Amino acid sequence: MASVRGARPDAIGGVVPAEVVEPATADEVAEVLRSTRGSVVPVGAGTKTGWAAPPSACDVLLRTTGLDRIVEHEPGDLVAVAEAGVTLDAFQRRLAEHGQMLALDPPEEGATLGGIVGANASGPRRLRYGTVRDLLIGVTVVLADGTTARSGGKVVKNVAGYDLGKLYTGAHGGLGVVVSTSWRLHPLPKAAGAVVLPVGDAEAAGRLAAAVARSTLTPTAVELSFVAGGRGELVVLFESIEASVRAQSATALALLGGGEERAEVPDWFGRRPEGPLVVRLAYAPAALPDVLAALPDGASGTASACTGVAYAALPGEADLDALRAAITPYDGSAVVLAARGPLDAAAHWGPVADSFGLMTRVKDQFDPARRLSPGRLLGGL
Amino acid sequence: MSQHLAEVAGTAPGAAAPRALRLAERLRARIGADRVLTDPAQLRTYECDGLATFRVRPAVVVLAGHRDDVVETVRMCARDGVPFVARGSGTGLSGGAMPVADGVLIVLSRLRSIVSVDPDNARVVAEPGVVNLWVTREAALYGQAYAPDPSSQQVCSIGGNVAENAGGAHCLKYGFTVNHVMGAEVVLSDGEVVHLGGTAPEHPGLDLLGAFVGSEGTLGVATQVTLRTIQAPESVRTMLVGFHEVADAAGTVSDVIAAGILPAAIEMMDALAIEAAEAAVQCGYPHGAVAVLVIELDGPRAEVDEQFRLVEEIAGARNAFETRIARDDAERALMWRGRKSAFAAVGRISPAYYVQDGVIPRTRLPEVLAEIGRLADEAGVRVANVFHAGDGNLHPLILFDDKVPGAAPAAEELGFAILDLCVDLGGSITGEHGVGVEKKSKMARQFTDADLDTMQLVRCAFDPAGIANPGKLFPTPRLCGERPGVRTADDRRDPSLGEVF
Ligand SMILES: Cc1cc2nc3c(=O)[nH]c(=O)nc-3n(C[C@H](O)[C@H](O)[C@H](O)COP(=O)(O)OP(=O)(O)OC[C@H]3O[C@@H](n4cnc5c(N)ncnc54)[C@H](O)[C@@H]3O)c2cc1C
Ligand SMILES: Cc1cc2nc3c(=O)[nH]c(=O)nc-3n(C[C@H](O)[C@H](O)[C@H](O)COP(=O)(O)OP(=O)(O)OC[C@H]3O[C@@H](n4cnc5c(N)ncnc54)[C@H](O)[C@@H]3O)c2cc1C
Numbered sequence: 001m002a003s004v005r006g007a008r009p010d011a012i013g014g015v016v017p018a019e020v021v022e023p024a025t026a027d028e029v030a031e032v033l034r035s036t037r038g039s040v041v042p043v044g045a046g047t048k049t050g051w052a053a054p055p056s057a058c059d060v061l062l063r064t065t066g067l068d069r070i071v072e073h074e075p076g077d078l079v080a081v082a083e084a085g086v087t088l089d090a091f092q093r094r095l096a097e098h099g100q101m102l103a104l105d106p107p108e109e110g111a112t113l114g115g116i117v118g119a120n121a122s123g124p125r126r127l128r129y130g131t132v133r134d135l136l137i138g139v140t141v142v143l144a145d146g147t148t149a150r151s152g153g154k155v156v157k158n159v160a161g162y163d164l165g166k167l168y169t170g171a172h173g174g175l176g177v178v179v180s181t182s183w184r185l186h187p188l189p190k191a192a193g194a195v196v197l198p199v200g201d202a203e204a205a206g207r208l209a210a211a212v213a214r215s216t217l218t219p220t221a222v223e224l225s226f227v228a229g230g231r232g233e234l235v236v237l238f239e240s241i242e243a244s245v246r247a248q249s250a251t252a253l254a255l256l257g258g259g260e261e262r263a264e265v266p267d268w269f270g271r272r273p274e275g276p277l278v279v280r281l282a283y284a285p286a287a288l289p290d291v292l293a294a295l296p297d298g299a300s301g302t303a304s305a306c307t308g309v310a311y312a313a314l315p316g317e318a319d320l321d322a323l324r325a326a327i328t329p330y331d332g333s334a335v336v337l338a339a340r341g342p343l344d345a346a347a348h349w350g351p352v353a354d355s356f357g358l359m360t361r362v363k364d365q366f367d368p369a370r371r372l373s374p375g376r377l378l379g380g381l
Numbered sequence: 382m383s384q385h386l387a388e389v390a391g392t393a394p395g396a397a398a399p400r401a402l403r404l405a406e407r408l409r410a411r412i413g414a415d416r417v418l419t420d421p422a423q424l425r426t427y428e429c430d431g432l433a434t435f436r437v438r439p440a441v442v443v444l445a446g447h448r449d450d451v452v453e454t455v456r457m458c459a460r461d462g463v464p465f466v467a468r469g470s471g472t473g474l475s476g477g478a479m480p481v482a483d484g485v486l487i488v489l490s491r492l493r494s495i496v497s498v499d500p501d502n503a504r505v506v507a508e509p510g511v512v513n514l515w516v517t518r519e520a521a522l523y524g525q526a527y528a529p530d531p532s533s534q535q536v537c538s539i540g541g542n543v544a545e546n547a548g549g550a551h552c553l554k555y556g557f558t559v560n561h562v563m564g565a566e567v568v569l570s571d572g573e574v575v576h577l578g579g580t581a582p583e584h585p586g587l588d589l590l591g592a593f594v595g596s597e598g599t600l601g602v603a604t605q606v607t608l609r610t611i612q613a614p615e616s617v618r619t620m621l622v623g624f625h626e627v628a629d630a631a632g633t634v635s636d637v638i639a640a641g642i643l644p645a646a647i648e649m650m651d652a653l654a655i656e657a658a659e660a661a662v663q664c665g666y667p668h669g670a671v672a673v674l675v676i677e678l679d680g681p682r683a684e685v686d687e688q689f690r691l692v693e694e695i696a697g698a699r700n701a702f703e704t705r706i707a708r709d710d711a712e713r714a715l716m717w718r719g720r721k722s723a724f725a726a727v728g729r730i731s732p733a734y735y736v737q738d739g740v741i742p743r744t745r746l747p748e749v750l751a752e753i754g755r756l757a758d759e760a761g762v763r764v765a766n767v768f769h770a771g772d773g774n775l776h777p778l779i780l781f782d783d784k785v786p787g788a789a790p791a792a793e794e795l796g797f798a799i800l801d802l803c804v805d806l807g808g809s810i811t812g813e814h815g816v817g818v819e820k821k822s823k824m825a826r827q828f829t830d831a832d833l834d835t836m837q838l839v840r841c842a843f844d845p846a847g848i849a850n851p852g853k854l855f856p857t858p859r860l861c862g863e864r865p866g867v868r869t870a871d872d873r874r875d876p877s878l879g880e881v882f
Contacts, residue, residue, distance in 0.1 A: 166591025187641030216615035244684035
């Protein structure tokens with residue numbers, strides 16, 4: 001396998017790996033973990049560098065982009081199996097040949113399936129299809145000691161044993177290196193259309209989003225682009241058969257009391273905001289107006305309006321603690337995705353919950369020597 | 382410190398469990414005498430769940446009336462190293478809620494308040510003993526529904542659903558319990574109370590809730606659950622289609638999915654299951670049908686209408702000889718009644734039966750059904766099939782006469798042969814009923830030792846002493862101190878089973 005010593009110093013938070021390895025098979029991944037003693041940070045394409053806190057150490061950067069085989073696709077079962085380094089784009093192209101898709105749409109170009117699982121990345125279509133945890137039906141991982149283990153399988157319905165795929169989702173490589181993934185697929189929609197409406201302020205947007213959420217419409221996504229304290233634009237995307245897209249769009253126009261039908265979504269749709277400090281906010285879905293009101297002046301971003309998730313770019317000097325305190329009543333959290341300077345784990349993730357002791361025990365069971373992505377998880381795990 | 386499971390759970394079958402009985406005395410003082418049962422006659426009620434072939438009388442039953450009763454009980458169990466088992470409504474079909482002989486059974490069915498209904502956030506917070514159907518009834522007041530709908534929905538509890546990651550007819554489109562549980566308050570096996578997930582869709586940190594759902598009571602006791610509700614669809618249309626050939630019915634299922642249609646449900650019943658359902662509830666299924674499908678579509682009217690028409694066409698091309706379309710809610714309910722009562726109805730045509738639960742990739746349906754038929758003929762046993770066809774989730778009902786010596790083991794053997802078939806085709810030994818005590822030996826058929834050891838890591842993090850529902854789910858109980866890969870050679874008889882007949 002390819003191995004580079006003295007890697008380029010473009011590391012996160014000043015942490016430079018001593019070595020970069022690029023295994024091409026699951027066995028090679030196991031070999032790396034068995035034969036090294038120090039810390040190992042698994043990465044995919046390198047699109048979500050800032051999503052976890054910087055590691056406390058990185059002896060080996062283990063890049064999984066070489067694990068790039070689509071192992072199996074059975075169109076009649078709406079299921080496919082692919083290695084961790086397969087990019088979402090490549091996967092979608094292959095599935096589209098059979099009129100199918102993996103219903104995930106995180107925007108980072110070139111992102112790998114392993115990285116998407118590791119970072120629990122999602123996009124606007126989560127409203128309709130859910131997220132990684134809803135679509136990942138099986139996973140193969142290599143643990144810190146080199147053990148290769150599988151959980152789940154390649155049938156959609158399966159309750160044999162613990163669902164470890166859920167644990168690896170969002171674990172940022174801290175519990176093991178994902179080498180293979182199996183997914184529940186969906187048919188590609190036959191038609192699409194959007195209703196786009198400018199909104200005056202956050203409260204108005206929240207009210208409209210709530211009306212859509214409480215209606216019998218089944219949009220794939222309801223996205224709001226906003227500037228804190230200012231105006232925004234609401235997009236309701238329908239994907240179905242032609243007749244249904246038309247009928248639902250008409251109903252949406254009436255429900256929203258305005259707007260226009262468009263064949264395409266606006267440019268900003270599904271993009272992450274950019275700025276000195278980018279956070280992912282999660283909160284009780286109906287609290288959207290309150291969460292937007294809690295954002296500091298100068299903030300802007302997008303919200304997946306009916307789901308309780310938003311991405312915001314904040315001014316560099318924004319007070320994260322104050323923001324976190326303000327959204328606590330809505331079960332809110334704010335996780336940093338990008339920051340100008342390095343942040344410690346506490347500043348990156350925010351406060352820990354009462355389950356943190358349990359989380360620590362899980363980490364200690366899977367990675368007793370704390371070798372995998374050390375320090376990158378919540379609470380500096 | 383961690384004790385070996387054999388020490389924790391093992392006493393001679395039927396022997397009085399002094400530790401547990403002393404614990405009962407202290408529990409009476411703390412949570413009330415009327416909530417702590419030790420009278421053998423009263424304990425009998427709790428010997429088994431829906432899988433009555435496995436019975437164990439617990440030493441103590443605690444009827445929890447408040448969350449704190451659960452905390453108190455678990456704390457005392459932890460201090461004395463006494464195993465405990467949570468029980469919801471006891472409808473489980475894999476023996477998950479089967480007690481441990483010298484342990485405590487914590488009955489949660491009295492914790493049955495719906496704590497809050499919040500239609501704007503699409504959340505319902507419920508105590509674990511709340512019955513599945515009540516959640517939907519409550520949500521319906523606001524035009525919403527709770528999607529997971531096990532056939533036992535009129536009696537099974539939300540806590541039991543979470544523990545089993547229960548499915549149901551509408552899971553084809555809407556997903557399983559795990560896709561609808563947002564948060565849980567859990568009493569860990571040392572009595573600590575933790576909150577996993579919550580109202581928001583995401584929380585920083587590891588997804589412990591995802592691991593907890595479906596853990597069959599081995600990772601702690603859920604004392605409160607936050608569920609996600611969905612908006613009731615604009616339109617729901619249901620059809621019942623009759624076929625002369627099982628293969629045509631199975632082929633219709635694949636064709637519908639291949640056409641890019643995702644129905645809310647596709648359920649299938651074969652001739653024997655139809656016969657049983659007719660005998661029980663007179664649902665009026667097509668006369669002479671060898672297989673029927675109940676197909677339901679829901680969503681926006683325009684979409685449902687067009688796709689419904691397409692499904693009719695597909696079934697026609699597969700030689701459907703009769704298609705009935707429900708004209709109103711009453712007709713729709715009747716179509717579903719035949720399906721939902723099928724398990725119980727089989728009791729009318731056979732003195733005894735055994736329900737299996739396996740999964741295969743949907744495209745293998747015709748082949749698997751033929752193979753099940755062949756295996757059944759070979760064994761001289763009748764099998765009725767009624768199942769979630771859209772998910773490839775089979776429920777062969779294996780009929781036998783319990784008065785005939787050897788009939789029960791033969792039925793069980795056939796059931797296990799069917800599970801092997803499922804694994805060989807890339808499927809699973811359980812799609813919704815769980816592993817429990819019944820199928821733990823089959824886990825090693827589906828998973829490698831390394832896979833199972835990795836699952837044990839989770840167990841050891843949550844329950845290092847191994848006192849939460851021991852003896853379930855895993856083929857070999859292991860000490861949490863052991864590192865993966867280090868296994869003792871002797872495959873000990875599992876003592877936690879106690880008295881099994
Ligand atoms: C300490 C450190 C040093 C670095 N040094 C260099 C360098 O010298 N040269 C260079 O080009 N880049 C370097 N990078 C950048 C790196 O390649 C990536 O940009 C970045 O770390 C991770 O990209 P990404 O994995 O977020 O994207 P994604 O691939 O989308 O991954 C997202 C998350 O998932 C995790 N993950 C990814 N794949 C897997 C998997 N298969 N199994 C389990 N978890 C997975 C990742 O750890 C990450 O937390 C370094 C990164 C770090 C952390
Ligand atoms: C006629 C019939 C039809 C059925 N149809 C379906 C179906 O369509 N789909 C399906 O999925 N299942 C079905 N089942 C099986 C059963 O109803 C489900 O498994 C159900 O989820 C069990 O709920 P319960 O409250 O009865 O749990 P119990 O049987 O009481 O317990 C089941 C398991 O959950 C654990 N448990 C219970 N409560 C808690 C708690 N609060 N915290 C932690 N652990 C707990 C127990 O220890 C045990 O391991 C059916 C059963 C019957 C009898």
